[in-house]
Amino acid sequence: MNRVLPLFFVLACFVTSQPSWAEQPKFSLQVVPAIVYKVDDPGNTRTSSFVFDLAVLCSTDCDLTPISARVELSHAGSVVERQDWTTEMLAKIKRLSFRIQPNTSLMSPSRAFTLPEAFDVRFYFRSPQALVIDSAAIRLTVADGKGRRAEQTLRIPIQYYEQKTVLSFPIRGHGIIGQDYITNGGHGSFLNAFAIDIDGLDEKDGELSDANENAADAGWGREILAPAAGTVVYARNDVPSNPHPGEEPGEDWYRPLHDPVMAYAGNCVIIDHGNSEYSVMMHMQPGSVTVKVGDRVVSGQVMGKLGNSGDAFGPHLHYQLQSGPRLFRDQPLPVKFQNMDVPTLFRGHYFVAK
DSSP: OTTHHHHHHHHHHHHHHHHHHHTOOOOEEEEESSSEEOEEOSSSOOEEEEEEEEEEEOSSOOOEEEEEEEEEEEETTEEEEEEEEOHHHHHHHEEOOSSOOTTOOTTOGGGGSOOOEEEEEEEEEEEEGGGOOOEEEEEEEEEETTOOEEEEEEEEEEEOOOOOSOOOOSSOEEEEEEEOOGGGTOOOSTTSTTOEEEEEOOTTSSOSOSOSSGGGSTTTTOEEEOSSOEEEEEEOOOOOBOSSTTOOOOHHHHTTSSSHHHHTTOEEEEEEOSTTOEEEEEEEOTTOOOOOTTOEEOTTOEEEEBBOBSSOSSSBEEEEEESSSOTTTSOEEOOOOTTSSSSSOOTTOEEEEO
């Protein structure tokens, strides 16, 4: 009898443990953006970078915490780099980017793209170009509020983007790139990941004056040009200019406007070039936009004037190439211009566009 009890005890423990295993947290993984593009880093670094968010999705509200992650970067099926991320490391990159919260602003672009996420984590990688990384596999372990753990693995293709449309720079004259790609510490959202901010300068690469007014900026009012031929699919012309550089307006500024989320882009034109490539030009002066939806435009045609409308801290043109017509929903793309002297425009780069 004494020899049977231990066996019965083991069986009983196994049976009672089943509900805990069966009730492990259920979740899925989604990469944002849908396609992860790598870009070569500026300068002679011989490195390339890529960034993505890994969103942890739940069918219902759930309280999950990242515990660990194993990352394997590969080329042609062979692992070339392996990383292990601890709970402490993941806590530093944990975010809530795709869920509307009580404090989400009225005009926040995050209202245009949401996911039923518990959280997301942002991974940034910079590697030697010689490794030719073409995929990343992420095995993520999470725990719920009761300490129950579960894991999921997602394999993500990594690739360069092959631009189809020949583009010309959308302004002429002297200027400087004020902000650049997410991979270089620039724009911080996947809604504008490969955007560049273009600020016009005078012929001495300076501003007109130090006055705290839009007209003191050398780029204020400069003509914005269509980078290539296409069809206008969006045009807005009614967002007022922000009164002073360096002063972003609050919700009360946007509240009376139609579609406050799109007003975030200011006065804006989007051109369909075909080949699933669309040029987006933001922050133009109110009343300056010269086109309407449905217009056919040619390369170099004036679209409007450089301004300071929407989410702008001063007069500049926000330009991005993206995969579709929907601003804040369709994926931004790395961009190159045929009349610029460097393959990738980076923050602080002075230029003369002709």
